Amino acid sequence: MADKLARYRSRRDPSRTPEPVPAEPPERPEARQGEGDREGDGDAFVIQEHHARSLHWDLRLEHDGVLASWAIPKGLPADPAVNHLAVHTEDHPMEYLTFHGEIPAGEYGGGAMTIWDHGTYETEKWSDREVKVVLRGSRASGRFVLFRTNGKNWMIHRMDPPARDPFPPLEPMLPVERVRPPRDEEEYAFEFAWGGRRTLVPIDGGRTDAARAYSWLRALAASFGSRSAVLDGEVVTLGGAEVLVCYDLLYDDGRSLVAEPYAARRAALEALGLSAARWQTAPSWPGQAAPVRQAAREQGLPGVVAKRLDAPYEPGPSKAWLLIPSPGTSRK
Structure with missing residues (x-):
């Protein structure tokens, strides 16, 4: 033989x-x-x-x-x-x-x-x-x-039926501008409004189409291995370099999360442990409007975004996400 x-x-x-x-x-x-x-x-x-x-x-x-x-x-x-x-x-x-x-x-x-x-x-x-x-x-x-x-x-x-949910439509959920934080602030998580370029990052087979615009995201996609995901965030400039700041997770390991409440999506995002020189998980503070707004002003950021903890992901403008601008930075 x-x-x-x-x-x-x-x-x-x-x-x-x-x-x-x-x-x-x-x-x-x-x-x-x-x-x-x-x-x-x-x-x-x-x-x-x-x-x-x-x-x-x-x-x-x-x-x-x-x-x-x-x-x-x-x-x-x-x-x-x-x-x-x-x-x-x-x-x-x-x-x-x-x-x-x-x-x-x-x-x-x-x-x-x-x-x-x-x-x-x-x-x-x-x-x-x-x-x-x-x-x-x-x-x-x-x-x-x-x-x-x-x-x-x-x-x-x-040859078998699909083994996972289809990817969700890649259209971002957008905040609606409001002058003041919501009264029931314990029902919201408060995060910085980064003022960067909104970017959805679909990852499949260790690759992402987002690398066409940002070649450095290839390394992020490769780090996921065979795990599929859709990240939502913004590309901002920090310390002179472009960085992806992630604040939502629409899809994880074959399962669509868009119908899940924001609190569950946020927990799944944090479980990924995204922390590197070119990508990180955005900080989030449930029920803490005043200190987050103060920190945003001190850092010269456009404002804060209040996100309802029980809200699903709704592509397009949604009242479940509220943009509260810092003084003098209204987008209207």
């Missing part, structure tokens, strides 16, 4: 990478009676999140004593209406089922690799041009088909 790991081995030096590099060709497993549709099929899979030159996910399926592998730049598709590119790569050794670690810079595939999910799968079809499987993992589950399109380029299609 031909050495199925020859290509894998030729690309790696075991003295320079922590990856498993077996010295001998893999042995073909015993045929399993009644399992799969081809002799030698195993049933283990792993998906690794790979922060290499570009973020992607590696799907590996046990087959004929090795791990058949595809690099998927945007991860598994959650919606059957959208197929994702899957680049067929060299077979990997079975030891790769548990591999995680840092592949040194300069080596093939250099970068951090973590195990995103693992489990078992069932084979419905396996040919040189089409692989149809049922994944049974903790994060990845359901029926998928990989089909070849051109050379090493394949596509992966989800």
Whole structure:
């Protein structure tokens, strides 16, 4: 039998990478009676999140004593209406089922690799041009088909119904200007009006369209890995650099939050722990109108925004968000 790991081995030096590099060709497993549709099929899979030159996910399926592998730049598709590119790569050794670690810079595939999910799968079809499987993992589950399109380029299609809510319409909720804070201020959270450029940041597959305007947001999107999100905030200049100040979360890990009250959305936003040189979570103070207005005046900000704690996210102008300008800064 031909050495199925020859290509894998030729690309790696075991003295320079922590990856498993077996010295001998893999042995073909015993045929399993009644399992799969081809002799030698195993049933283990792993998906690794790979922060290499570009973020992607590696799907590996046990087959004929090795791990058949595809690099998927945007991860598994959650919606059957959208197929994702899957680049067929060299077979990997079975030891790769548990591999995680840092592949040194300069080596093939250099970068951090973590195990995103693992489990078992069932084979419905396996040919040189089409692989149809049922994944049974903790994060990845359901029926998928990989089909070849051109050379090493394949596509992966989800055959089950959508696994997540659709993204909400990307139209921001806007405050209505008011001279004084609301009387029932305990029902509101008070935040600074930043006076920046309002920006919605959809994140999917470690990427964001907002990077077209702000290239530095690519790093923010990559930090989310496979977690999908829609952030709401403003791009402001702080300390001479543009910074994204986030103050709302419309979508989180496959679930739309627009119908949730602001207090719940705010808690979910804070749980993300967004804090870096170019992005941060805006401070928020429930029921504290006077001290927040005073701080806004002292910092030369346009005013404060009062947000009802029980209000859903309503695109367009909404009386649930009130802009109270600092003296002399009315926008009217």
